[in-house]
Amino acid sequence: MAKSLLSIREVTKNFAEVEALQDISLEIYSGEIVGLVGSNGAGKTTLLRLMAGVYKPSSGTVVLSNGEPVVNMRHELGVVPESTGLYSRLTAWENIRYHSRMHGVKDSIAWARTEKFAQHLDMKDNLGRHTKGFSRGMKQKTALLRALAHGPNILLLDEPTAGLDITSARTVRALVRQLRDEGGTVIYSTHQLAEAQQVCDRIVIIHNGEIRADGSPQQLLDDTETESLEDAYVSLTMDQARTRKEDNARESAFTGWWRRLFTPKTPPSSQEVMESE
Amino acid sequence: MSEGSFRRVRSIAKKEVVEFTRDWRTIIAIIVIPLLMFPLLFILFPVLLESEAAELDALELSIVIQTDGLPENLADNISTSGMNYTIESLPDTTYLSEPGQDLERVRNSSTDAILRFESNDDIWGYAILHLSTSERSNEARNRILNVLNEWENSEIKERIEQGGLDVNETLDPLRWDGEISAGDVATTGEQSGMILSLFIPLVLAIWTYSSAIQPSIDMTAGERERGTLEALLCLPCTRMELLFGKWLAVATITGVGVLLQIFGLLFAIGYLASSSFIGVPQLSIASILLIVLAIMLFAIMVVAFELALAMRSHSVKEAGSILAPALMLILFPALFTQVINLDGIEGFWFAIPVVNILLALRELLMNRVITEHVIIWAVSSIVYASLAAYYASKQFSREDIVTSLS
Numbered sequence: 085m086a087k088s089l090l091s092i093r094e095v096t097k098n099f100a101e102v103e104a105l106q107d108i109s110l111e112i113y114s115g116e117i118v119g120l121v122g123s124n125g126a127g128k129t130t131l132l133r134l135m136a137g138v139y140k141p142s143s144g145t146v147v148l149s150n151g152e153p154v155v156n157m158r159h160e161l162g163v164v165p166e167s168t169g170l171y172s173r174l175t176a177w178e179n180i181r182y183h184s185r186m187h188g189v190k191d192s193i194a195w196a197r198t199e200k201f202a203q204h205l206d207m208k209d210n211l212g213r214h215t216k217g218f219s220r221g222m223k224q225k226t227a228l229l230r231a232l233a234h235g236p237n238i239l240l241l242d243e244p245t246a247g248l249d250i251t252s253a254r255t256v257r258a259l260v261r262q263l264r265d266e267g268g269t270v271i272y273s274t275h276q277l278a279e280a281q282q283v284c285d286r287i288v289i290i291h292n293g294e295i296r297a298d299g300s301p302q303q304l305l306d307d308t309e310t311e312s313l314e315d316a317y318v319s320l321t322m323d324q325a326r327t328r329k330e331d332n333a334r335e336s337a338f339t340g341w342w343r344r345l346f347t348p349k350t351p352p353s354s355q356e357v358m359e360s361e
Numbered sequence: 362m363s364e365g366s367f368r369r370v371r372s373i374a375k376k377e378v379v380e381f382t383r384d385w386r387t388i389i390a391i392i393v394i395p396l397l398m399f400p401l402l403f404i405l406f407p408v409l410l411e412s413e414a415a416e417l418d419a420l421e422l423s424i425v426i427q428t429d430g431l432p433e434n435l436a437d438n439i440s441t442s443g444m445n446y447t448i449e450s451l452p453d454t455t456y457l458s459e460p461g462q463d464l465e466r467v468r469n470s471s472t473d474a475i476l477r478f479e480s481n482d483d484i485w486g487y488a489i490l491h492l493s494t495s496e497r498s499n500e501a502r503n504r505i506l507n508v509l510n511e512w513e514n515s516e517i518k519e520r521i522e523q524g525g526l527d528v529n530e531t532l533d534p535l536r537w538d539g540e541i542s543a544g545d546v547a548t549t550g551e552q553s554g555m556i557l558s559l560f561i562p563l564v565l566a567i568w569t570y571s572s573a574i575q576p577s578i579d580m581t582a583g584e585r586e587r588g589t590l591e592a593l594l595c596l597p598c599t600r601m602e603l604l605f606g607k608w609l610a611v612a613t614i615t616g617v618g619v620l621l622q623i624f625g626l627l628f629a630i631g632y633l634a635s636s637s638f639i640g641v642p643q644l645s646i647a648s649i650l651l652i653v654l655a656i657m658l659f660a661i662m663v664v665a666f667e668l669a670l671a672m673r674s675h676s677v678k679e680a681g682s683i684l685a686p687a688l689m690l691i692l693f694p695a696l697f698t699q700v701i702n703l704d705g706i707e708g709f710w711f712a713i714p715v716v717n718i719l720l721a722l723r724e725l726l727m728n729r730v731i732t733e734h735v736i737i738w739a740v741s742s743i744v745y746a747s748l749a750a751y752y753a754s755k756q757f758s759r760e761d762i763v764t765s766l767s
Contacts, residue, residue, distance in 0.1 A: 136595045138763050158597035165595070167588025173383040174376070185372045186596040188365060227592070240595075 088149055089114050089238055089269055090135065095144035097130055097293075104130045105293045108144070112238065112271060117264050119284030120273040121317070127293040128273045129166065132242050135271065136163045159187045162231030166242040168223045172216040176207070176226045179215060180233045187234035194233040201232050204259050221252030228256065232263075239263065239270045245279060257283050277313045287313075291321040369598045373606025377580050378613055390575060391614055395568065395622035403629035418443075422501045425466075427451045428478040434515070435478075438508045444473075444501065451479060457488035467492050474501035550643025551728065557642055558726035559699065560630075562719040564622055565656065566695040567688075569663050572618035574684045576611045577667040582680035585672075591763050600757045604668065608753070611664045648725045651735060655725065658742040659718040662749045663691070669753035672762060691715055698723070711737040714745050 090112035097105040105127045112118055120128045133139045134146050137155035146154045154161070170179050177198065184194035202208040205225040210218070215226060224244060231239060241260070245253040260270050260283055274280050280287050281301045289297040289304070297304055297320050301313060308316040362370070381387055420443065427449045439446055454461045457477040466472055467490050475490040489505050492498040518528050545552070584590040593603065644652075667684055674680035694715040701710065703724060711717045717738040724734060756762075 133591075133763065138591065138594045139760055158595065161595065163592065163595035165588070165591040167591060169587075169589040169592025171376075171380050171589060172587075173380045178376075178379075182372065182376045183592070183596060186369055186598055188368070188597075230592075 087114050088112065090149070090154065091145070091147050092131075092135070093145050093147070095134060095141045095146060097127075097134060097139060098142040103293055105134070108293075108295055110288060110295065110298070112269060114237075114269055115264060115267050116285045117260060117270045117272055117283055119280035119287045120271065120290060121275065121277060121280045121287055122290035123275060123321070126275075126290045128275075128290055129242055130293075131290065132163075132240050132271065132273055135238075136161060136240055159234065160237045161240060162234065162236030162238070163240045164224070164227045164231045164242060164244055166246065168227040170215045170218075170223055170226055170230075173214065175212050175214050176218075176222075176229070177211040179226060180211075180230045183230050184233045189234040193235075197235060198229050198233050201229050201259065204262065205229065205255055220247045221249055224248055224252065224256060228259065237269060239268060240273075241270060242273045243275070244272065245274070245276075253279075277317055281313050289317060289320050296320040366599075366602055369602050370606045370609065373598070373603060374609035374613065377576075377607060377610030381576055381579060381610070381614060387575070391572060391618045392621060395572070395618045396625045398622060399626040399629040400632070404632055417496065417500050420497060420500060421445065422473045422497060422504065423447075424501050424505065425449055425463075425472045425475045426478060427463075427475060430480055431478060432512070435508065435512045438512060439505070442504045442508050444504055446476075451477060457486055458490075460490050463490055467498065470495060470497070473497045474505060476505050548643055554642035554644065554727045556630075557627075558723040560626060561623060561726060562722040563695050563699060564626060565619055565722065566659070566691050566715065566719055568619050568622050569615055569660060570667070570688055570691040573611050573615040573664050573667050574681075574688075576614045577664065577671045578674075578677055578680040578684065580607045580610060581668055581671040582674040582677050585674075585762060585764075586676050594763055601754060604665075604750075604753055604757045608661075608664055608668060611668065612660050615660065615664060642726060642728070644726070644728050645730065647730050648728050651730065652722060652725045654739065655718050655721045655742070658739070658746050659715075661746040662714075662742065665746065665749040665753040669749065669756040672753070672756040673759070675764075695719055703727070703729070706734075708733055708737050712741040714741075717741055 088111045092108055092110040092112075095105060095108045096103060108131065120131060122128050130139065134141055135154060137146070137153070137158050140155070148154055148157050148160060150157075170176075171182075174182070177195075180198050181191055181194060184191070198211065199208065202211060205228065207222065207225050207229060210222060210226075215223060218226065224247075228241075228244065231241075239260075244256050244260070248256065257279070260272065264270060264285070272280070272284055284301070286298070286300055287304060288295055297307065297316075299307065304313060304316045304320075305311065308319045310316045310319060382391075422443060423445045424439075425448075426439070426446050429451055431448065436446075451457075452461050452463065457479060460467065463475055467475060470492070473491075473495075477488045477490070479486045487509065489502050491502040517532075521528050521531050547555070584593065594600075598606075667687075670683050670687065671680040674683060694713070698716050698719040701716075701720065703720070706720070710720055711734050721734065721738040724731065
């Protein structure tokens with residue numbers, strides 16, 4: 085049996101009065117691609133940020149196999165956030181090198197790894213270019229190279245194919261599978277079931293901050309007695325998704341009382357708008 | 362700080378400086394403007410003024426003289442001062458300064474000015490009607506006044522001589538004996554320090570704050586807005602390392618800007634004045650070291666404060682709307698400090714934020730090292746800098762800084 089690399093134990097994450105994640109427990113094993121699937125606002129990004137050590141759990145623990153909290157072992161992780169986070173005035177290689185240096189990896193080692201993966205992603209000729217003029221696909225590939233350059237054990241990808249053209253998305257998916265074949269572990273957040281089925285060995289369905297299902301695509305079909313993952317997903321997430329009001333409450337916990345003071349509690353009705361005119 | 366921690370801080374600072382200075386607008390803002398601002402202000406501005414003055418001097422003006430009899434030598438002087446005149450009789454007004462019917466003539470610029478000149482036995486009465494909003498009219502008034510002054514002086518001398526008195530003894534009975542500057546026992550270096558103490562603290566305070574605004578925002582709210590901060594927060598560095606790295610970068614950029622501006626200021630003053638006016642200030646080693654300490658403490662406080670305010674903002678726009686008006690927190694104390702008399706100053710002034718460092722710089726540039734004052738400003742500044750750094754660390758530790766607008 086593959087060894088557990090990352091353990092999420094009874095983790096809850098609250099933002100003020102809203103529970104973004106409720107009592108989540110999850111084991112991530114070596115050499116698998118785990119898909120985090122859920123609708124927008126389900127809690128995928130919050131869970132990924134907890135795994136990356138950006139957020140601290142309100143309760144519970146996120147630890148690596150050696151028992152160390154993930155926040156102390158970030159060099160084990162390679163992260164590609166949804167926004168890619170590239171500096172536009174730096175070249176692709178400078179972006180990669182900056183992160184590698186922060187991980188304490190020598191430039192020569194980072195370059196060797198970058199060159200290898202850049203070949204797969206057809207990015208070798210673009211490493212010396214400023215990322216300002218890059219397409220979304222090129223940015224995503226650069227962010228992926230940046231996450232791989234220091235040789236992480238676990239790769240966290242937040243919607244890595246969002247906004248990519250078909251060819252770029254295929255290239256990214258192929259690289260992810262190749263990494264898995266070479267023994268790497270990938271956590272892959274997406275809201276596209278077809279993509280998750282295509283790429284992931286295991287799918288974790290998150291809904292309203294809870295894990296609703298965890299298993300291989302076939303297991304999910306068997307457990308829900310459905311014939312497609314879409315049907316399986318629907319049957320597992322029958323209750324209504326969190327309302328916008330809850331999302332607003334979560335957001336407002338960050339934005340301060342003075343902002344709320346000047347924010348209308350409810351949008352005006354069309355009748356009110358007409359009357360005011 | 363461990364070796365790894367130091368390496369990460371250095372990497373952050375280096376990357377920030379490289380990225381920030383790759384924008385040509387930044388180069389203009391941190392190098393060209395600080396370097397050229399004072400030379401342009403002090404050298405080009407006087408040149409412009411001179412050319413304007415020369416243009417006025419060349420003007421041929423036309424005036425009206427209303428008089429019951431103009432002394433001949435006065436008329437000659439007016440003619441040689443670039444003014445054409447026509448003589449009219451005096452109007453019927455209670456006082457010569459009442460415009461009466463001549464109001465519109467001056468207002469509609471039919472004439473540049475009207476000189477009314479009336480003899481009354483040995484005393485002469487006069488008034489000049491002019492339009493103060495017109496450059497020509499003002500110039501005419503000034504030329505008339507000059508001519509009248511000269512004529513009055515010659516009249517005074519003539520009358521003194523007619524009375525059998527010596528003109529010089531009568532007009533100048535008290536005289537300075539020797540060179541006036543020789544009476545000042547302050548050395549040239551001390552005098553230079555005194556002059557510089559009026560400029561440098563003010564420039565330092567305002568420019569340190571204002572030149573740190575742009576990098577502070579770019580490296581915090583800018584990162585947040587562009588979505589680059591999340592990737593950075595996933596790296597194996599602590600929030601304190603992140604803060605320190607960014608602080609170092611902003612302080613470096615600001616420091617370069619301030620140094621260049623001071624260099625530009627000294628160049629401009631040196632160019633304008635003779636070498637005796639501004640020389641190298643006479644400073645002891647203790648004064649120099651304390652000046653460096655004061656600037657460092659001030660920079661720590663200001664940059665940390667700006668980074669904190671910028672980091673708690675959700676966007677560049679929001680950060681700008683907070684940091685720009687906050688300049689008043691520096692500007693008012695800085696201006697206020699310039700008028701405080703340093704002789705016998707009470708110690709508590711050296712404990713007031715911003716004021717303390719600026720007063721300290723003024724004292725130190727005059728080579729005055731007063732132990733009591735040094736202790737007060739050093740301790741209070743360390744406290745304020747620590748508070749600002751603590752506030753900044755609290756802002757950098759917030760979880761919500763990961764959320765971006767992108």
